[in-house]
Amino acid sequence: MAYMAKxxxxxxxxxxxxxxLIKQSWQSQANLGIFLALLxxxxxxxxxxxxxxxxxxxxxxxCFSFLLTSGVALAWGRAWLFGLTAFVGSxxxxxxxxxxxxxxxALQVWAGAWSVTAxxxxxxxxxxxxxxxxPVNSYRLQGAIAVYLLFGVGWAHAYHLTGLLNPGSxxxxxxxxxxxxxxxxxxxxxxxxxxxxxxxxxxxxARTLAIGEALTGQIYLxxxxxxxxxxxxxxxxxxxxHNSQ
Numbered sequence: 001m002a003y004m005a006k007x008x009x010x011x012x013x014x015x016x017x018x019x020x021l022i023k024q025s026w027q028s029q030a031n032l033g034i035f036l037a038l039l040x041x042x043x044x045x046x047x048x049x050x051x052x053x054x055x056x057x058x059x060x061x062x063c064f065s066f067l068l069t070s071g072v073a074l075a076w077g078r079a080w081l082f083g084l085t086a087f088v089g090s091x092x093x094x095x096x097x098x099x100x101x102x103x104x105x106a107l108q109v110w111a112g113a114w115s116v117t118a119x120x121x122x123x124x125x126x127x128x129x130x131x132x133x134x135p136v137n138s139y140r141l142q143g144a145i146a147v148y149l150l151f152g153v154g155w156a157h158a159y160h161l162t163g164l165l166n167p168g169s170x171x172x173x174x175x176x177x178x179x180x181x182x183x184x185x186x187x188x189x190x191x192x193x194x195x196x197x198x199x200x201x202x203x204x205x206a207r208t209l210a211i212g213e214a215l216t217g218q219i220y221l222x223x224x225x226x227x228x229x230x231x232x233x234x235x236x237x238x239x240x241x242h243n244s245q
Contacts, residue, residue: 031070031073031074031076032074032126032129032139032140032142032143032146033139033142034070035067035070035071035074035126035146036142036143036145036146036149038066038067038070039067039146039149039150040149042063042066042067043063043067043149043153043184046063047059047181047184056179056180056181057100057180058100059180060180061096061097061100064096064115065093065096065097068089068092068093068118068122069089071085071089071118071122071125072085072086072089072122074122074125074126074129075125081125081128084121085121085122085125088114088117088118088121089118089121091114092111092114092115092117092118095107095110095111095114096111096114096115098111099111105164108164109161109164109165112157112158112160112161112164113161115157116154116157116158116161119150119153119154119157120154122150123147123150123151123154126143126144126146126147126150127143127147129143130143130144130147130224131227131231133231134231134235135231135232135235136228136231136232136235140228141228144224144228147220148191148217148220148221151191151213151216151217151220152184152187152188152191153184153187155187155190155191155209155212155213155216156180156183156184156186156187157183158209159183159186159187159206159209160178160180160183162205162206162209163178163183166203166205166206168202168203169201169202169203169205169206170186170199170200170201170202170206171199171200171201171202172198172199173198173199178199182199185199186199187213190210190213190214190217191213191214191216191217192217193214193217193218
């Protein structure tokens with residue numbers, strides 16, 4: 001400490017490191033808020049207002065591209081994680097848009113598989129920020145909500161893949177052909193265990209996926225609450241110990 005006090009250069013280096021850390025933390029928190037806002041707006045608000053009604057596939061591809069790009073940005077600052085996320089994101093976007101312009105069954109299956117992989121990677125990026133050390137704040141909660149909503153998107157892609165590979169796995173009202181919004185709708189009512197019954201899984205693989213999503217939604221909430229409460233207790237104990245010294 002005495003050396004630091006006598007050495008202006010040392011103080012300057014420490015100050016620059018502190019500023020860089022604060023800036024990185026602020027950018028990470030801001031990105032979490034932006035990502036959640038995009039996820040809610042593009043995935044829930046705009047479709048309910050009729051956006052993309054005339055071409056759901058193109059609308060979903062555009063929305064997924066925006067979300068995936070912002071999701072990749074969440075990993076900025078961690079070289080290996082950013083590299084992995086950028087690779088998976090780039091491959092996913094390339095395959096999805098190839099499937100849009102050349103809608104063959106093989107490309108659609110690959111697009112769905114890469115999309116599920118990309119969503120899983122972004123969930124890992126978000127969870128790494130949600131569960132990192134530190135006090136529980138609003139940005140951490142926003143990241144946790146974003147993960148929950150991404151679960152719904154990921155399972156919707158899994159149902160779409162099942163429908164492509166095993167036609168007739170789901171029973172829809174009056175034998176309708178499922179659309180993008182149908183899969184998203186069914187995914188979220190399953191994730192939240194509402195289950196209205198208008199869309200029902202009738203084959204073993206579809207039923208297994210529905211059970212898996214229902215369990216995922218409940219277990220995630222239970223683990224999340226327990227973990228956040230434990231982190232807040234530890235943070236409170238550290239603050240109390242520091243103040244008492």
